[in-house]
Amino acid sequence: MSTQAFDFGKAVFHFFNVAGRKPAAVLWIGLWQALLTAGLVYLAFATIGDFYFWIISQAVTGHEPNETEVLTRLGSTMTVMPLISIGGMLIALMAQAAWLRLLTRGEMAAVIPFRLGGDELRLFVTNLGLLAVAMGFYFVSLAVTVMLVGGVVAFAGGNGSTEAGLAGGFVAAMIFLALVLAAVFAAVRLSAAPATTILEKRIAFPAWSMTRGIFWPLLGAYVLVAIIIGVLSAIIGTVLNITLLGAFMPLIGEFAELAQSGSQPPPEEIMAMLEDVFTRPGVLTSITAVGLLSVILRSFADAVWHSVGASVAIQRGTVEAAQ
Template identity: 35%
Template sequence: MQQFSATDAALSGFRLVREHLKTVGVWAVLMTVASLIVSIGAIKLAGPQMAAMVDLGAEPGGDPAATFKAMEGMWPLFLFSVVYSLAIYSVLLTGLNRLVLRPQDSAGAYLRLGADEFRQAVVLILVNLIIFAVYLALVVVVALIGGLGAAIGGAPLGVGLGLLLGIAALCFLLVLAVRLSFAGALAFDTGKIDIRGSWDLTKGKFWPLLGAYVVSLILAIVVYLLLLVIIAVIGASLGGGISAMSAAFNPDMSSMSAFFTPAGIVRTLFSGLLSILVLLIVFAPAPTIYAQLRGRNVSDTFS
């Protein structure tokens, strides 16, 4: 089994951007159009409800009854968001895997709609269901043991046990997420859905994998915040001042007119690029490390 460089993998998203500017540009344009459609759809479906939710969230000690009332009628938006997210990430993550693992297959800017994308969607569903199921099981275990500790030794013991077990549960979920991180690359590379294969392939490599993922996440946050500041400054310069800068970080989706302010238009135009850059930085390390572990010459991807 080959080894890999965690530092090299953490920076792989930046190299992909540098070496595939045309592809990144196409993805950004497509993502901008998709984001625009989604934003308009969200405003049309539940603009007033979203505004009410924001107002309730700003109030200290919000009223649960008012919150549930504001959520009435939002289920079409929730369903739409789930379907959209699954579809868009299945296509983009498959395109990313294709870019890293089959760099010569560049037709259509590496984007397709086919069996590979379908398998990626299934993997996304399965991995998230596994993590969610484990999360629910851990919540129940922590609650039961914490309650038992409180019954035996009083509230301090129950709180202490609950805190320790809660931290342990979060650590276990982190381990699970890292160990399953190759599932998408495996499905694309082998044409088979093999969740267990990711667990086996990452055995003994948790810490370097975690290091690569954490560094890439930190870099993505830095890029995200930097671009947000740039968007806010441009939006403010076009009109609106400080309020326009605030809108770049917290867009008003209560109505079309409130959303498409000068700052909102700038934010919308940059949204695709922002999303694609973050996606590449965060998700490129997994297929890159997978390729290295499989003995592929990853440098070919960046040539």
């Protein structure tokens, strides 16, 4: 495989090129991910939120929660949480597969872009491989860090000098830095595995050959994409936060008046004020709209990140097939 078969510009702007060609598909996948995530968040809020609101109401009214009732409510919440966690992982897997299908094969499932099939199963296995590598790095780094700290302490204590401690600390820091760099190297070299798995419809882990000879330009592409995502997220996030802040201005004004008057309303009155604000149609609409837009934008950010690996899989896979 030619080490020159990599277009930096295509890798960085691959998502935007696809979005320009198929804007409806991009919006449809983002909308479905937002709706499914919103449904899961609502379910989590309905279970966990109900428990915490009950605890708060008991504290506000000065009642001592009954231990049996606390355990009963907590048990019901803990029963649902594993299901919510599994649902979250399934949504994330289906979203990743949907984006990679669009970014690599230009395909989107009809009507409902999310599904559970062969692509998702192969991607799940590939992700397990990536997770195993990440966990391996984590435990190795943890073990090395513990040994380094112990070694530095023993070395400094044995020599009884500040210079010995500084020297040992410097060596430990250099070894830890080397582990971080090794983790970055592995992450970049393995980054094309998910996209290659979807593109070639096979478990492509670790897809090491896909990134051979292009580590530095590929690392640069990920750094630039991270900067683009960060800047766009900051700008759009500021607009959304200002919009949401406007919905809470009446409540902020009421609290400001209370502060100026020096009055201290009882907790029951504060809870009533909060309940009144959160039940207003305008506030509920604003929170829902901002929440959905935030999830859609988060979905787009994930797609932009995945698009770098997708571009690598397309560019390098084409050259490999030709050879």
